[in-house]
Amino acid sequence: MKSVGLVFVAMLLAGCSVVPGSGPSTASLSADDIENTVKQEDYFSFKLTPEVAQIVGRYVPTRFAEYFGIKGTEPRQQIGVGDMLTVNIWEADERGIFSTSYGKKTTIESVVDDSGRIFVPYAGRIRAAGRSVESVREAVQGALEGKAVQPQVQIVVSGNQTNSAVIVGDVGKPGKYPISIAGTTLLDLVAHAGGSRGKTFETVVTLKRGDRKASTNLQDLIDLPKNNVRLVKGDNVLLTVKPRSFTAFGAVKKTAIQQFPTETVTLAEALASVGGLNDETADASAVYLFRFEEPEVIAKLDPKARGKLGEYQVPVIYRLNLRDPKAWFVARYFLMRDKDMIYVANHPAAELGKFLRIIQPILTSARYGVLISDDLEN
Template identity: 25%
Template sequence: MTFSYKIFITSLVLVTVSGCTMIPGSHFEGIDSDEQTRNLEQDLDNVNIQIIDVSLIAQQNKLRNNPKPLSSHAGVDTSDYEYKLGVGDVLTIGVWDHPELTIPAAVQRTAEFDGFRVQQDGTITYAYAPNIPAAGKTVRQLHKALVERLSKVIEKPQVDIKVVGFRSQKTYITGEVSQPGVYPVTENPLTLIDALNQAGGLSQFADWRTVTFTRGDTTEVIQLDQFYAQGDISQNRLLQDGDIVHVNRNDTQKVFVLGDVKKAGTVTLNRYGLNLAEALSDSGGLNENTADANGIFVLRKSNYQQTGILANVYQLHAKNIGSLVLAEQFELQPHDIVYVTTAPLARWNRMISLLLPSVATLDQVDGLSN
């Protein structure tokens, strides 16, 4: 690697790490040329530079797991789940062979309308069994208490209880989902993945990588992409009353395409990913007459404290037609910088084009002096 090439790479890395709007290779204010060169050379030792080739693609594909589709209940234990009744829930109660104790179905009325509601004091009242505590109990526990009361007036009562209105416990799904709103906790366990599916899934502008999960005074970030893409079932949660799941917008999931392309700017990643070929295509492609097809770089910031690496730099030699296949398989990550360099001959031609007006001006001055 030539020295000037090293300086170029390291300058781009510093742009990536610092976020400064600096032209690669430019001089740092307040630092002399020799010191700047030494600093850049030293920083280069902390930069991991790789060629985008078949082995790199195979390595990245190996790191990406391809798990089997997961159940929405993966990661949560629902084996002993039982719904606990609360104030506002509505029940239907029937006693076999005792139609007088069962409210008959009525036309244009629902079971919920005719049912028994858990009152504000947490009790329900049934024939021969007034003020039975219900709130906080499971249906099975309420069934046992009701049978004990009715046994005083009915021999071996066979009681049937169903919850027909789940009104006491709610979860909230907000943000970038198709149908944000309030979703009830029911007798069927409701997981975080269930709730997102019930809300119609993520919207077009959703950040599919993370969601925020709030329970009481505690908020945590759920790595949604790790659940789906890597099979990390620890990211799932069994929802409870008052839980809030919020899906953020995808505003920060962008890649920056700079340098000698027809339309420099940002390209947004979607939930299906973005490869290098797509990013270049969305930017109008390379400037055919000036861009260096072998000078396509991807700069990716690294966690220096954990890895000791400032950034990873990947280079694509696009003059080889086979490299287009590699570009389609190289997946970009949020905040990657794609930079296309200008070919050496083009840089020379641009310098000449900048100098020519000055030469013409000097000729005019010489003509006037003569």
């Protein structure tokens, strides 16, 4: 029996580290000397305190605006090949080459041809592509001086093909839309195209300008006006309805992928949606949230890391100790984000219970072996 006891103790000490589990243990994700932040090889780890929650919650993503915001004076629109121009000409006398006894105004419609020019009678071929409306107006009026009677010219872009943007995807009316001289924003274009087919907080807006591309949530264009950037010619916009979701693993009552039922979901609501923690196995002091954060957030959480961060998102683990009553208030207002992962580690006692269940057949066999041996000796 002593030998069986020694074997049992040895297995207990060595076997707990190989007990099957749904994820990493509390010890592998944190240590007693870690109070606030630690830089691991591949991720940052922070204790989810009210201060940390406030810093993360106050962060306003403006990278989209920085990518596509127009700095300085907004560029003037220029006429391009394919644009339809309406040329209105007035003369001071009804005996002019354009005026008649019925009126002194003549309207001519002309499309900018592939050589970038339009044709106006008696003015000839006028270069229009690459010029502003006022520049073309002055050129036409100057060409008519001495031919028409005190001509006055007006140029109207009636078909704007060059200064336009394309919007496709999950919108009511995808297509090519002209950009107003006064300026057209992303929300303007979405509205012209009939709006999104999905909920605003589930719609992702992707803007491609030249070789630059970035995405943001449609709701952010409303909540963060800075992200509602002005469009320039040639912009391509894609709207995609992507329901947001989070996943829950470990010692929870229901491991699942959960979609956001509303625009905002807190950490407390996320845990409740999967049935909460498993009372038999969960370590309430070891609730973890895995996500990717912007470098700006990490720099505020850990100023020492400011010089080591690049421009890409950084993997972060937030730890919440639900044995602390104050932590429940943090969980109540800490907002979840798309593709967040929640993991609840097993309690060490649960790991021991698993191990005992694994070795129970071995102990039973050993016990019967000892009993048989005793019977034989007797």
